[in-house]
Every structure is written in C-alpha cells, then in structure tokens.
Amino acid sequence: MTDTAEEMYTLVERMYPLCRSITGDGVRATLDIVGEYIPLQVHEVPTGTQVLDWTVPQEWNIRDAYIADTAGHRVVNFAASSLHVLGYSVPVSATMPLAELRAHLHTLPDHPSWVPYRTSYYKPEWGFCLAQETLDALPDGEYEVRVDSTLADGHLTYAEHVVPGQVPDEVIVSCHVCHPSLANDNLAGIAVATFLARALAQETPYYTYRFIYAPGTIGAITWLARNAERVERVKHGLVLACAGDPGQVTYKQSRRGDAEIDRVMRHVLTASERPHHVNEFTPYGYDERQYCSPGFNLGVGSLTRTPYAGYPEYHTSADNLDFVSPEAMADTLAVCREAFAVLDRNRRYLNLSPYGEPQLGRRGLYDALGGRSDTKQAQMAMLWVLNLSDGEHSLLDVAERSGLPFSAVAAAADALCGAELIKA
Amino acid sequence: MTDTAEEMYTLVERMYPLCRSITGDGVRATLDIVGEYIPLQVHEVPTGTQVLDWTVPQEWNIRDAYIADTAGHRVVNFAASSLHVLGYSVPVSATMPLAELRAHLHTLPDHPSWVPYRTSYYKPEWGFCLAQETLDALPDGEYEVRVDSTLADGHLTYAEHVVPGQVPDEVIVSCHVCHPSLANDNLAGIAVATFLARALAQETPYYTYRFIYAPGTIGAITWLARNAERVERVKHGLVLACAGDPGQVTYKQSRRGDAEIDRVMRHVLTASERPHHVNEFTPYGYDERQYCSPGFNLGVGSLTRTPYAGYPEYHTSADNLDFVSPEAMADTLAVCREAFAVLDRNRRYLNLSPYGEPQLGRRGLYDALGGRSDTKQAQMAMLWVLNLSDGEHSLLDVAERSGLPFSAVAAAADALCGAELIKA
Amino acid sequence: MTDTAEEMYTLVERMYPLCRSITGDGVRATLDIVGEYIPLQVHEVPTGTQVLDWTVPQEWNIRDAYIADTAGHRVVNFAASSLHVLGYSVPVSATMPLAELRAHLHTLPDHPSWVPYRTSYYKPEWGFCLAQETLDALPDGEYEVRVDSTLADGHLTYAEHVVPGQVPDEVIVSCHVCHPSLANDNLAGIAVATFLARALAQETPYYTYRFIYAPGTIGAITWLARNAERVERVKHGLVLACAGDPGQVTYKQSRRGDAEIDRVMRHVLTASERPHHVNEFTPYGYDERQYCSPGFNLGVGSLTRTPYAGYPEYHTSADNLDFVSPEAMADTLAVCREAFAVLDRNRRYLNLSPYGEPQLGRRGLYDALGGRSDTKQAQMAMLWVLNLSDGEHSLLDVAERSGLPFSAVAAAADALCGAELIKA
Secondary structure: OOHHHHHHHHHHHHHOOOOOOOOOHHHHHHHHHHHOOOOOEEEEEEOOOEEOOEEOOOEEEEEEEEEEOOOOOEEEEOOOOHHHEOEOOOOEEEEEEHHHHHHHEEOOOOOOOOOEOOEOOOOOOOOEEOOHHHHHHOOOOEEEEEEEEEEEOOEEEEEEEEEOOOOOOEEEEEEEOOOOOOHHHHHHHHHHHHHHHHHHHOOOOOOEEEEEEEOOOHHHHHHHHHOHHHHOOEEEEEEEOOOOOOOOEEEEOOOOOOOHHHHHHHHHHHHOOOOEEEEOOOOOOOOHHHHOOOOOOOOEEEEEOOOOOOOOOOOEOOOOOOOOOHHHHHHHHHHHHHHHHHHHHOOEEEEOOOOOOOOOHHHOOOOOOEOOOOOOHHHHHHHHHHHHOEEEEEHHHHHHHHOOOHHHHHHHHHHHHHOOOEEO | OOHHHHHHHHHHHHHOOOOOOOOOHHHHHHHHHHOOOOOOEEEEEEOOOEEOOEEOOOEEEEEEEEEEOOOOOEEEEOOOOHHHEOEOOOOEEEEEEHHHHHHHEEOOOOOOOOOEOOEOOOOOOOOEEOOHHHHHHOOOOEEEEEEEEEEEOOEEEEEEEEEOOOOOOEEEEEEEOOOOOOHHHHHHHHHHHHHHHHHHHOOOOOOEEEEEEEOOOHHHHHHHHHOOOHHHHEEEEEEEOOOOOOOOEEEEOOOOOOOHHHHHHHHHHHHOOOOEEEEOOOOOOOOHHHHOOOOOOOOEEEEEOOOOOOOOOOOEOOOOOOOOOHHHHHHHHHHHHHHHHHHHHOOEEEEOOOOOOOOOHHHOOOOOOEOOOOOOHHHHHHHHHHHHOEEEEEHHHHHHHHOOOHHHHHHHHHHHHHOOOEEO | OOHHHHHHHHHHHHHOOOOOOOOOHHHHHHHHHHHOOOOOEEEEEEOOOEEOOEEOOOEEEEEEEEEEOOOOOEEEEOOOOHHHEOEOOOOEEEEEEHHHHHHHEEOOOOOOOOOEOOEOOOOOOOOEEOOHHHHHHOOOOEEEEEEEEEEEOOEEEEEEEEEOOOOOOEEEEEEEOOOOOOHHHHHHHHHHHHHHHHHHHOOOOOOEEEEEEEOOOHHHHHHHHHOOOHHHHEEEEEEEOOOOOOOOEEEEOOOOOOOHHHHHHHHHHHHOOOOEEEEOOOOOOOOHHHHOOOOOOOOEEEEEOOOOOOOOOOOEOOOOOOOOOHHHHHHHHHHHHHHHHHHHHOOEEEEOOOOOOOOOHHHOOOOOOEOOOOOOHHHHHHHHHHHHOEEEEEHHHHHHHHOOOHHHHHHHHHHHHHOOOEEO
16 A cells, blocks of 8 residues: 555545534634645635525534433434534524424434434524434433534635646646545545645646635535636546545546546546446536536536445445545546546647658658568557647547557657657 | 227228229218318319429229129129229220230239239229139139229319417328228328327417328329428428337338437337337338428438338238227327427527526525435436536437436426526 | 459569569569550659658669578578568678678578568668578578679659549559569559559549559659649549458558548448458558558558458568469459449439429339339339439448449439439
8 A cells, every 4th residue: 555545544534523514614624634735725705605696605613413311311412423413504402302303303214323414505404313223212202402503604615726737728626525524425535636736746737737625516616606717727627526435436527528538537447447437427416517517518527436326325424434445545546647647648739741751760760670560669659640640639539549558659749749740 | 998099990990991092082082081080171183283293193083893704793893892903993894805804913922812902003004903812713714894983184182180389380290091991001090190180189289280191102292392381391290101000110210310300209219118110211111202302301200010011911901900900009199199299398498597507496496405315306307407408409308318208307497497597 | 263363363473583672673674564464654763852751762773692601502592582682782792700690680580481571771781581490500600791782873663554534533543562572562462453454444434543553652652742733633542452362351441531432442342241351540551651641631541451461471481472362363353343333433413303202103214003012123222312312422322321232323323314313
C-alpha cells in the first residue's frame, strides 16, 4: 500500500465524525481539515442570496439531539452518530408518548441494525433516524425529545482550490461536502480529489484544474450562479463521489455522451484493462445533474466506484470506515491521474508536409535499413500522427484508430513537432 | 372477446360476398356498408381523368359468369365466388373445346383445392379462376363460357372520412377496397380502419386523421393527384392491410426509415412486448408504394399482421372468413390505438429554466424528504423532460433515452407545463 | 486454367531474374517486357529532382557481386540471385576476415535456408544477403568481397499506360516495380495490372484508367509531384500488390474508409461469396501510403491476396516462382474486373416521374396479369431504381438496399433510361 493510500484513508477518518449538512459549521470544519493538505479559497454566501432558480437557505447548526426515556437514559443520541438526527431538523424540546413520536422516526426495516440518512432541507421538520432494532426495543410510554439546533440567517460555505495550468481553459473536479458520517459518500471522494490536486501541482499541467468542494445541489448551483463567465472556460470536468468502496470503477458519461472527457475516460478504462463500467448519462445522481443541465451542458462526467444508490449501505450507517479502503481510493486516484494525463496531452496537430510522406529518414526518424517487416511502434506512431494530423483528428483519435498506446502517439507527436513536420 | 372485435368481424362478413374491383358497383356497395358505421365522403372520378402518370380506366361491372358443360351444368360459377372470374374480364359468350379454353383458366397446382385471385386491369382479356381439382375433373369436350360484364366509361370510386383535430396537420390511414372475396386482404384492414376512426372520434385528437378507402394503386394515385396541396399537410400515415390473420403484427417502415411514425411504431411494438416484426421499406406491397414514391416521400408506413404475400393463403380462396379472427383484428386495432396515442401526444418542449435544475420542491413537484434512494418514476420523468427539453428532443426521445414509459414522460411534461417550467 | 492465367505466369517468369531497384536498368528491362504486352509511356526523371519532400536519388546499377574464399570459390554470388546483394550497395573491392565481414551480412536465423531482401537506399552502405546455413558453413579466414556497382547521377524510371474512357475522370491502378527477384511482391501485381489493362481496352470504359508502374515510395511520390493537376481528376484507385499467393483476397480500405472504391470492393467481395478480408486503412504498406497522405487523401485502396508482410516468405527468397500460381493471379484479376465493372457503371439517376409510380405496364415493362405474388427480379429492380432515383442514391446504393444483384439494378436503370423514366 502506498503512503498516499494511507494518507487518504487518514483524511477520511478525520472527517468522518463531523456533522455536515448543506450549510453550517460541519462544512467549515471539514474544509479546515482539507485546507491542511491543499490551500483552499473558502466562500461564504449569505442566506437569501438568489442562485439561479434557488435561494440560499438559512444556515443550520446543531449542538445536541436525543430521545430519552423517563429514566433520563438517551435511547437515541446525536453524540454517538451525526446520522441520528434528521438533517436540517428544526429545534424541538418536548415530551410525548411513543405513538406520537413515531411520525418523526425513520428506520430501515429491511436492514434492522442500520441507521438511515434523512434530511428535510426545504420543509421545516424535525426527526430522528435510528435502527429498526432500537425502535422495536422501545417500550411504550413517554419520551423526552430534544433537538438543540438553530436555523437562522447565516451563510452557505464552499471552497475552491486551483492548480494553475498553461492555458486559462479549465477542468473542474467537483465533490459534495454536505453528507454527515458517510465514509464512501462522500469523504472518499473528498480525499481522492484532494490528493489528485496535490499530484497535479507537482507538474505544470496544460489546463487549469479547479477543485470545487461544495454542498450537493445547492452548492453546485451556487457555484454556477456565481461563475457565469468562468463556465465558458470550463472545457471538461469530473464529479467525484463514492470513491472508496470495493466495487468496480464506474464512469457515468456527460449529457453529451461524446464529450472529450467521455472519450478519454472510456479510452483509459479500456486501455488499463481494469474491470469497469461505463454508464449512460441520467439526470439523477450527483452534481453532474447541475453541470449537465441543458443550459450549461458541460462536458462533465462522474467517476465513482459503485455508482449512486447502487449498494445497500448507500445512505446508511453501514457506509462507515470499514466500507472504504485505502486500496480502493488509491485505485480511483490512479484512474483520475491516467485520465487527466491523456486529457491534458490531447491536442490536434496539423501536418506541415501533408502531400505524400515526408522523408523521415533524412531527419533521423526512420530506420535506414529497408526491407524488414518488423517496423517499430515508434515509427508506426509517427506515420499515424502524420497521416491523421489534418486538423480534424486529436491524438486520442490517432490512438484509438491506430490501436497504439496514447503515450506512444504523444511521443511521436513530440518528435514530429521537434522536426517541424507538424504543429499544434 | 370485446364487442368491438365481434363488430369488426360482422363487418367483414357483410362485405365478404361482394365482387369488388378497382372500379364498379362492388366498391360502391362496400362503401355503403362502411358508411353505416362512420360517415363517408364518396368521390366519383370519371373514366379518362389523368391522374399523375396514369389514366382512370373504364368502369367494370359484372352480373354473371360461368363455364357450363354440354348438359348446361355450371362447372365454374361466379355466383358461388367472385374469385372465379378474372378481374376486369371483358365480356365473352362462346362455346369452345376444353383445349382452347385452357388458355383462359388459372389454377394453383400446388394448392389444388384453392381458387386463385387474378386480374387483368390494363390488358383486355377474359378468364376464369378455379381449383386445380375442378379442372382435373373436367372431361374433354365443348364448354359454354360466358362472362356477362361491361367495361365502359364510368367512374372510379373512393371515399374519405375525417376525424377533425386541433391542428390542420394530418395523419392518413389508407386501405385498399378493390379486392373481391378475400377476407384478410383487405376486408380486415377496412374493418380495423373503420373502428379506429370511431375510436379516435371519441376524443378530440391533436392531429386531423383522414381515412382513405380507395382501390389499390390507381385509387391511391388518384387521391394523391387530386390532393396535391393537402399532401403538404400529411405529416404521418399508415397503410392498413392484412389486419386479421393469425400471424404476428408486422410494421413495414416508410421509405425514410426514421420518420416519426417509424419511431413511434417501433417504440410502441417494443414497449408492448408483443411478438412482432419491423421490416425495412421496399417499393413493393400496398399503397405505401405510392405515398413513399420519391416525389412525395411521406412518412407513411404499413401495418399488417403477416405481410404482403407472406402466407400461402394470400390471393386465394383460402383467405376466407375462417382465416381471420375477431381477436386478431382487435389486436391490430389495439396496436393502432397505442401508436396513435403516442404519435398524437409527441411534442418538443423548451425548458424555461435550463441553467441548473429548477427547484421542483417549492412547486410541490418533488419529495420533501431527502436521502431516500427510491426515487419515483414521476420524479425521474420530470428530471428527464427538463434535462432534454432543449428544443431538440421530443417526448418520444425522452422516453427512449430514459427507458421510462411514454405515458409517464407525457404526464411529467403536463405537470411541468402547468408549473410553467417548460413550454411547447 | 485460362490462357490469361498462364500468360500472366509466363510474364512473372520472364521478369523474375532481373535485378530491380528504385532506379536503374533492372526497372527499364522490366518495363521493356511489360511494354511487349501493352504500350507504355516511360518517364525518366533526373537525379536531384525535388519531388514533394524528397529528392530523386542517384541511379544504381550493378554488374556483379560476390564473396569468394581464398580458393576463389564464390560462396555468395549475385549471379545466382539478385537478392544476394544489399539493394543500393556502394561498390566495394576488398579482402577481409570473416569476423569483419559479418557486419555486412544479413541472414534470417529463423528461416536458415532463406535469403532475406534488404536495401539501404538513403544511407551509403554495402552488404550481402545470404542463408544462415551458408553463413554457418563458412570457415573463418579471409574472404574477397566485391560489389561491382555504380551509384551515379542518372534517372528514376517509371511508366504509365492509359485506357481512355468516356470521361476525363480517372481511375488509377498503381503497382511497384522496384523489388528484385520476389515473385509475389510484386511481379504478380505487375502481371495482374497488365492483363487488367488489356481487358479494359476491349471495351470503352466510362472512366479513364491509368496504370502506373513505378518504384515504391519514391516512384509514387515522383508521380504525384509531377501530376499535381491530374490528381484532381483521380476519382478512384487501387494499389495492386502480392497478387499471386495462395491466401484469400484482402482489400485494404482507403484512408477515407467510405470512398466509392471502398464501397464497391466490399460489395463485390461480399456478393462474389469469395472468402476474403476487408482491412482498415493504416499508413503503412504499399503506395496507398502516398496516395492517401492527408494532403491528397485520394479514394485509393489496396488489393492483395495475403497482405503486406503477412506471410513468412515475405521479403525473402521463398517468395519465388513456386509461391505464386496462375490460378491465384487469375482470381485477383477477376476481382479487379468485377469491381471495375461495378465502379464503371455506378451512377446516380433522377426519376423523371417521381410522384407515385409511373405506369410501367403501358410501357411494356410490367406483367399484365395482376394478383400473382412471385414478382420477378427485373420488375423489383425497376421499382427500386425508380424509388431511390432522387439524385441522392447511386445504383450501388440501390443494389445494397434492395439486396438485388448490381447487374440487375444496372439493367433496370438501362430499361428505365430507355423509357425516359429516369435520367443520369
């Protein structure tokens, strides 16, 4: 196992206990931790701000929440897990019989030992989430219920990290930071994004890479609303989520289906010989929903391992630290790096000597001894790049049509550029 | 069995004995019967009228025809079946030896008990059709032959029935009415068309539906020649034939292959999980030949059960009342109704809030409780309609891409229209 | 076996002993022989002429070459096979120990009894090619080596033969004439091209057919450089090579992949029910590399039996007169003739009576007796040609969409032209 794999897992462990939601101090604390790894620009957007068709809601913070029996024993306790309280619960302090309380309790009858994850962001409501087993064991009678939360004007918090490139065109990597103690969804995604940013910073990439850490839906919508001009510069993107579970890597294509990121991901996943899935776009899932809404229609796909809602542990207490592994996160990170290596290097060239083949031999690019049939990959790559560099074909096109590794094709393009036989 | 199924079969039974041809009183009598079910506008086009590349022929009527032996016994008798006489036979009254008569006799050696259906519309000829068995049993000798027909200036007769819609754009349903006592080809088609017209009249459809009852080839050509301006309004159409045999439903695509009617029929047949066939266009068969000639190139497909010439009973006396069933006709009618329900409701919409998802929750269109993974079909349908309503995609496109039932997609479009989130 | 098959084999036999290279008297002698079969226009291009990115090299001629042991015995002898000397060897006359000589010897260790074919056109070098067995048997010691060659300013030689057509648009057939004693690569190609030219001259084809006999790479480049204006007239083409081995016919598509020659070859090979291969374009192989360079991008494919470098005997002494057969060359010739018959006849027509079907019956083009279901191929072909003659579809399109033989479709087009129902 690599150091990076372990470091990503440690980052997940550190973020796991915090109670995150679409606003509030849990998000801020999470971004503080990420900020220890990479510098973040944190944005605070006031409640009531109009963002596209939405309005930034009141900020929610919670200090404590419990259900206690008449003996004062806490039978459900927020301190034990942030999942126990319905996200965005309004404050409550009351005593009521179990029969009345039931309307506010959420369980998973099919998984009686698991606690579900539930929210009520836009309808004032209070509630608790608990194991069916716990509920079944509660005797009838009176219970004290208390949610010590505040829902008040404040801010929505999100952050950005930019790896500067050679051109202002951007690649965005977006991950949601609003889920409470769920390890795969999306602490693993946050961890992979963070170490991906670190790796990209080691070199000067071609594109500018922008990492967006924002609450789901309202956060992405807020970012889009505040970056209307920047959106024009976003050429490619990935939504990163569920990045640490044991399942196969899954790429969900952008709404376009043939965006460059779609072609790159398909190519890289196939070339890597990893077991994987490539799924069609659907307007459900994570924030690709917003980036791929028809007005924006960005070339943004989504990379997960098991996809959205595709595993029983999804949105339950079973999506815990045991459900994710350093190895799985390291593998997801590797896929991202392989894909961005291709994306970043993919370009169209123009053959400057397009009539007949240029004489490679006198430029030292071709074997002097003729007649042999075992032409080398490097020579084939040069012939392919020359033949397809008509301004219509990218290096990825050349790699796919020739069946040669992208890296060999890119090296041939470098050699031919050096000989001034092609130009970008 | 439904009442409609029985009524269609009764209609077939009533039309069966009549001797129809491309002109004459048999067609008129047939249209009189259909006119008892739905109002018909009957057109009479004079002999000699130029219709596109053709000329309306003389009108043919027949009163009697037979071959009698020397004892006066009628060994072949038109009164027993209208198939016995060659369609458009010129009059004859003669006595001749069997050897000479043979040149005018048509049989089916491979099906010795069946009588073939033959015509000679455009070359003056007389003849009889009979079972091979009957012919084999005839002793040599003299026979009296008589065809009491008239071939004279008159009219070609066809009829129309219109179900008015909300827009002047038209859907045509065309069936040929020229075949004599053949039940599947095309009395079943006439019956299904008639009850389809009745069903459409129950509601006010979007399109205007025009039903054309006309003799094959020359009738469709006559209609096209006399409706040059109307043809521009014909957006879709179906040729209905062979609608009652026991075979699977078969849709033959229009010449375009990707006309909206083609996509609708493929979608409906697949969605219905009926066993069925979808065939490529060929310039042979029924009147789709004319509607799909390159100058018109209409989006007109053809719906049959077993297709043109695809069954041994085709164009023989075995295409009789036993060969068609109420159930088969009811099924063909159901396919038509399902297809027209989709065609009639299929439209493109424009998302009026295309940047990010609109907030469905505050409009009462979305579950307030978040976190659950079992999103309902209705919500998915709304997300899909919003995502694809960019003016490029129809509701059928949405249904096909999403895999959702067309009806769910259409309902979502209604809800989103009501919320003024999309417009047609 | 046909006379033509035998004649082609005889032609191969006659050319086999000559020592060809990219320049020199061996090419001239070869063209002299071909010139006995069809008239050739021979071109001589001076050394130093700039041709596209290349320069015509010095002319190479060789009179003798050998390695002799101290007893004067020639252990390797050019007189025995032209393969024994490295193509374009500079002169040498020396005595040296075997150890020193080895650097100039080329063998095939995997095929110890075969002599390889090697060249060094653009780097001054001398060398010998011999069987590994021969080398292994040589005792250490001194050897006399002698290459009696000249490398001097002179000319590059190539030839053309034109079969005039009805239009100036051209089809080129190109074959390389630079290989020494290799039978399949490319004496068989030369022979098939020559007899193809003869066959085409028997009729007046539609296109003008130009046969190019030129050394590989530099020859094709020279032709292209000297025919800049003619290239615009080249509509289709074939590179002919490896035309006589026992393998299946292989068509390598042009760079375009959907050029008319590609469609014709695929159609003809499929229709002929020959076992065959159709390969994608690659920028390696024979002179399709030049014709399909991106600046020209001609619709030129390559026809071989076993393709370039696809057999062990390739570029070795085992590609000898036993490796090719009259039958295989006759089959390759037949494929060419079938393909050019389709290519030459393929045209788009316009239906002059596109609204509805024209009445074929009154023009004597249709059966008078109606009702029969066994419509003949000729009638179907006419209906298909009428239906698709909208200016968009070629006769090949009609044949492919209808599934009818191209010849039947072409005959239908002739009949309809005669009736003035369509025009080219």
